[in-house]
Amino acid sequence: MTSSPARQRARVDDATLRAATGADWDGWLTRLDEWGARDRGHREIAAKLVEWGVEGWWAQTITVGFEQERRGRQPGQRADGTFNASASKTINAPNERVFDLVIDEAQRATWLPDVELTARTMTRPGTARFELPDGSRLSAWLTPKGTEKTLVAISHEKLPDAETMGLRKEFWKTRLTDLKAAAEAQRSL
Template sequence: MTRNKSFKQRVRARMDRTGESYSSARAHLLARADGAPASASLTRSDTASEGVRAGAGHTASTAAMDTRIPDGSVRERTGRDYAGWFALLDAWGATGRTHTEIAAWLVQEHDVPDWWAQTVTVAYEQARGLRVPGQKKDGFAVSASKTVDVPVERLFAAFTEADRRERWLPGGDLSVRTATEPRRLTADFGHAGRLTVRFTAKGESRAVVAFEHSKLADAEAAEAAKAFWRQRLARLKDLLEKEGT
């Protein structure tokens, strides 16, 4: 408890000094503790922030195009590809409309199924700089996964048992909300959002952990979280596999 409190004080001290978000400051301190260069996550965060300040232009649009549902699938399900819908939405004046208004217009005026209306709306908002990739109604979200050569029960325990968790997530203010052993858990992560974690057995001695870190404050926090979890999951895998089964 004392160690966790001391770490939180260091995080808040850095926040006061640098103006960073809680998750960004925390990621920097943990990166330094592992000997990783804090400048790496800082560079990614600064790049993301520039994208937001510039209206999420080229960087955001390119990222969105790399991850969205393929054009052919959209055309098959809705009758138009992205370019066709974007042109129609531009002519309608969608850049001045809310997400709800755009999706409703697609459903009501063009008979687009609700799920596909949401898909087209999000893609349009990203392409026009109205929404940054990873942004949701309640903030930003990132996801990560890792395959670890241990039984799924041990992987689950590494998240739920405080002493085990401290070894790979030092100072981690993780408060479990719900847990279904050894398949799923949700948890609050201090002042830095919500975790939804799923565990899948891949045989007797291999398992996959996959999770989403949501309710992040902004694009900078999302970039910091992405770098942070990449480091932490690598540490988790290394520790558990060295211990053996």
């Protein structure tokens, strides 16, 4: 008997999966095995599921579950084998102020000292992407929440392993707290 993917099962139980897609975990794993999914890439598996009538988010969920169960893909691991760490925080400051704290090197040093970032792309006032010396990448998304609040979401991509992912996740939680303090300190000036 096939066991269900532990991580995906924690997110989506058999009854929910069956109601949304017409089959439970064992059903999808068996069908994908019969189709030959073990020898196919992530995109090809997801595309096949869509071809079979599974909607996009569900196709991704089933694909990741299959990869976790059959290929040993770890929670947080991307299809290319790397890991992503993410963190977010709502900051009591206007979007433009927070964006400047993220993109301006001198301002960034107040909340993110000793981290060398090379800018890749910037789209005011919402996205900033950077390269780090180790080859990993950092993406920041800033979403206004009214005129005086900003949601900042960080994704640190292309990390080598789950341990590094965990360490980076904690690091970014702390750094976003520091960003919040820096943005709110400017408010009082």
